[in-house]
Amino acid sequence: MNGEEKQAGEVAGRRSALRAFIALGVFIAILAAVYLARPNDFLLYIKAFHVIAVISWMAGLLYMPRLFIYHSDAEPGSAQSETFKMMERRLLKIIMNPAMMVTWVLGLYLAWEAYAFRGGWLHAKIALVVLLTMVHVLFSRAVVNFAADGPRKTPRYWRIMNELPTVLMIGIVILVIVKPF
Template structure:
């Protein structure tokens, strides 16, 4: 086998020499995703104070839609794709720290689903949440992100 060392391939995992590049891309898109998860609910806090149907209301609807479609959705999909590639590469499935991390990422994904649903309610003129509750919901991605970072870096179990 000229130029191909099967032992080296197994040591490097299926990503081979691309592993650090995939990891760097994963971290970059995690940053984009979390930034979007922070900004869109913050937009909602300001949007909620507008009069339904007003020019300001329509401007917030457009901003929120752009953030969800240009930042949130693509970043989340890329994070998932690259993260699953990394998990396969590392053989992380079945490890307790990874199972916990995966559960938290699923919660972040569900949170993003909630963001989309609440954005549709705001666009329809509904203001279902009190400002205080909406502000508390804005803390969810920060808490989950901190827990995920601990699981990935410390691997406490």
């Protein structure tokens, strides 16, 4: 990467960080407005925003390994590989990371406020969400590895990894809806 490309990347990074802070501020303002306007329904809005964040996070967790499958077949340094790098980085930074953070913050608030951290189902759900977060971290490391044109896992590996978020999601949803213990 030459000096001009590095400088352009730094400017784009600062713009992305600014947009993320603005989005966070807007989200906090929306929560505050909901709390002030509808304090009796605040918990319902928190649940709704939590579900929206979970859907966004899961969309990223399900799409990212598909990108890795195709990226694994692309020649390192090729235009196709560079396009995948950009797509992976943006998916991670713009959708997955913020959605995961909002999911965790609102989920922990709900666990505290609505359930007082009681219930075996809740503890099991949190354990599965921790595992889902570990999958997220694994995918994040893969994005860094692909960006550096490091050693690549096979497309078969990524097809198998693509199933992990789905299996964890099924367990989480069953625990939340059925509350078996």
